[in-house]
Amino acid sequence: MSWVDDYSEFSTPLNDRFTPGNAIVDKHVGFKRLYHVHDGIVKCFAPVLSDSAIEGEIEGYIITDNYRIYKLPLMTSMDTITEKPKSRYGTYDIETYMSDKGEHCIYMLGTFIDNEYTSYYLSDFSNESDLVSAFLSSVKKYKIKTLYAHNGGRYDTVVIAKILAQKQVRVGAMPVE
Amino acid sequence: MIITGKGFRVVLKDSLRLIPGSLRSLCKAFDVPTSKGVFPHAFITPKTLEYVGACPDREYFKSGEDALSSAEYTSLPPVYDVRRQAIDYNRRDCIALYEIITLFQTMVFDLFKVNALSFNTIASLAYGC
Numbered sequence: 001m002s003w004v005d006d007y008s009e010f011s012t013p014l015n016d017r018f019t020p021g022n023a024i025v026d027k028h029v030g031f032k033r034l035y036h037v038h039d040g041i042v043k044c045f046a047p048v049l050s051d052s053a054i055e056g057e058i059e060g061y062i063i064t065d066n067y068r069i070y071k072l073p074l075m076t077s078m079d080t081i082t083e084k085p086k087s088r089y090g091t092y093d094i095e096t097y098m099s100d101k102g103e104h105c106i107y108m109l110g111t112f113i114d115n116e117y118t119s120y121y122l123s124d125f126s127n128e129s130d131l132v133s134a135f136l137s138s139v140k141k142y143k144i145k146t147l148y149a150h151n152g153g154r155y156d157t158v159v160i161a162k163i164l165a166q167k168q169v170r171v172g173a174m175p176v177e
Numbered sequence: 178m179i180i181t182g183k184g185f186r187v188v189l190k191d192s193l194r195l196i197p198g199s200l201r202s203l204c205k206a207f208d209v210p211t212s213k214g215v216f217p218h219a220f221i222t223p224k225t226l227e228y229v230g231a232c233p234d235r236e237y238f239k240s241g242e243d244a245l246s247s248a249e250y251t252s253l254p255p256v257y258d259v260r261r262q263a264i265d266y267n268r269r270d271c272i273a274l275y276e277i278i279t280l281f282q283t284m285v286f287d288l289f290k291v292n293a294l295s296f297n298t299i300a301s302l303a304y305g306c
Contacts, residue, residue, distance in 0.1 A: 092271065112274075147187065
């Protein structure tokens with residue numbers, strides 16, 4: 001998380017009201033900045049956040065005509081990094097057809113890991129369960145274990161999870177945050 | 178989603194939550210080398226998986242509200258090999274997404290010195306910058 005030193009616009013009485021986890025939005029015309037208490041010190045949070053984005057999520061109350069204090073989840077500082085992060089991930093995508101029962105059935109799955117594309121086509125397997133098993137077995141050989149699919153949370157993983165459930169493979173959910 | 182088994186653990190993540198937008202629009206927005214292809218999704222049944230023949234009708238290529246232009250349709254191969262085209266279409270999707278994520282990760286690092294892929298959603302990334 002980035003902080004900038006910019007406390008000059010605050011009056012002392014307001015600072016006394018801050019407790020960790022509270023934040024303030026400067027309502028002066030021309031300013032839309034979120035302030036936050038960090039280690040007991042009021043700091044300005046950058047980059048700029050719009051009021052509407054904040055007001056939509058949290059409950060606040062008016063202190064003065066110019067300021068509002070909002071109750072926010074306590075923010076934790078994120079460590080910045082100095083070196084460009086390595087690309088330790090791959091991608092995957094499934095293709096499906098609609099069965100007579102109206103279910104999405106996988107007929108193809110492709111992965112791109114370590115600059116290597118691999119495809120699994122249903123004609124080469126006895127059923128889609130075997131296709132998914134071959135995909136999982138193949139992923140084992142790579143060090144990369146994180147795969148992205150676009151809209152995977154509502155499509156790809158749903159279809160795969162259904163098959164894995166039938167195979168009684170253990171799957172877990174990841175919190176979205 | 179996390180898949181665990183004997184001696185392995187695979188994490189499947191959703192890039193849409195981190196980089197909002199359709200894959201086709203993101204390919205244009207990020208100007209990545211690989212472009213998204215076209216494919217007759219509605220043509221596919223268990224019986225057409227190995228189809229090789231005349232190019233399926235243009236209506237099969239319709240994706241949501243997006244219809245295939247006549248210019249795009251005429252540029253398709255006259256002899257259509259479903260398996261070959263499906264693999265090419267899928268490969269493009271996978272590689273284009275990889276290129277987008279890589280570019281996104283680099284952009285976020287350059288701007289905020291944060292690893293964007295440490296986060297699962299654009300909202301949590303915004304708080305982390």
